[in-house]
Amino acid sequence: MPEQTLPKSGAHRNQNVLLLILTIAFTATSMLAASQPILVNILVNVLLPLIIMIFCKLVFFERLKLTTLTLLRVLIIFAVFNILNRQIFVNIVIIFLAINILEATLTDIVRYKRYFNGITGLVLAASCIFLRGSWIDYTGLTQLGFFAKFMHMYEFHALTFAGTIAWIVAYTLWNWIFVTNEFSPAVAKLHVGILAAPILGSLITGNPGFWLVFRAGSLSFGGCLQISEKEFVEENLKSERFSRFVAFTKKPSVQIPVMVLNVALILFASFVK
Numbered sequence: 001m002p003e004q005t006l007p008k009s010g011a012h013r014n015q016n017v018l019l020l021i022l023t024i025a026f027t028a029t030s031m032l033a034a035s036q037p038i039l040v041n042i043l044v045n046v047l048l049p050l051i052i053m054i055f056c057k058l059v060f061f062e063r064l065k066l067t068t069l070t071l072l073r074v075l076i077i078f079a080v081f082n083i084l085n086r087q088i089f090v091n092i093v094i095i096f097l098a099i100n101i102l103e104a105t106l107t108d109i110v111r112y113k114r115y116f117n118g119i120t121g122l123v124l125a126a127s128c129i130f131l132r133g134s135w136i137d138y139t140g141l142t143q144l145g146f147f148a149k150f151m152h153m154y155e156f157h158a159l160t161f162a163g164t165i166a167w168i169v170a171y172t173l174w175n176w177i178f179v180t181n182e183f184s185p186a187v188a189k190l191h192v193g194i195l196a197a198p199i200l201g202s203l204i205t206g207n208p209g210f211w212l213v214f215r216a217g218s219l220s221f222g223g224c225l226q227i228s229e230k231e232f233v234e235e236n237l238k239s240e241r242f243s244r245f246v247a248f249t250k251k252p253s254v255q256i257p258v259m260v261l262n263v264a265l266i267l268f269a270s271f272v273k
Contacts, residue, residue, distance in 0.1 A: 026197035030217030038150040045073035090133035098128035155209030163269035170265040194222035
């Protein structure tokens with residue numbers, strides 16, 4: 001008998017289930033790696049990316065992004081053992097955040113001529129000057145037993161709690177638009193989960209300040225999946241409906257209002273106390 005194909009509605013439901021499972025995986029691994037920079041971080045955010053960079057074929061932006069993420073995941077190990085001053089490490093993270101935003105922004109402007117999202121990226125990178133971060137030592141939580149031994153995290157914040165949330169929203173919208181320019185619609189759909197994971201982690205913990213460390217983890221693990229399983233992602237997350245949505249978001253009539261909204265959110269985060 002000839003092989004039957006799934007109806008479009010069924011295929012769409014299966015894609016959403018897969019995306020939900022991946023989002024849960026991104027959220028769980030990012031939260032575990034963030035709270036356990038030795039026990040989990042080394043395995044998921046250091047060794048795995050190194051294996052991917054050695055054995056898989058990467059485009060320039062993928063290699064650049066994965067290299068910078070892995071470098072920071074290595075530096076946090078030195079901070080845990082106080083080889084590197086912990087506050088200096090947190091400051092380095094924010095500096096690298098600005099650099100990573102500029103990397104993507106220059107790609108948007110120079111390669112794709114996406115000037116509206118490029119403007120958002122420039123403002124977003126500049127706003128990192130107003131972000132602050134701090135190191136949190138949880139090793140005193142004796143009720144966690146062995147798991148408290150290396151439990152360290154860092155958080156970031158804008159001027160206010162609301163400002164931190166506004167900055168996260170602006171970054172998320174900006175980054176997803178960048179992803180739709182750099183990668184296929186199927187990969188852009190994968191990044192819905194990668195971008196949702198740190199937001200979910202922040203909601204679970206009740207602290208948007210943890211978004212940055214969760215974002216690093218979800219991007220690292222999600223990036224490894226994207227690079228090592230490109231065919232799987234393309235085959236299982238490809239959707240005509242989503243492709244039409246991506247094409248719609250690329251229209252100036254959409255990107256201009258999003259740019260205005262993002263810049264307003266960033267200015268609010270940077271200047272409103």
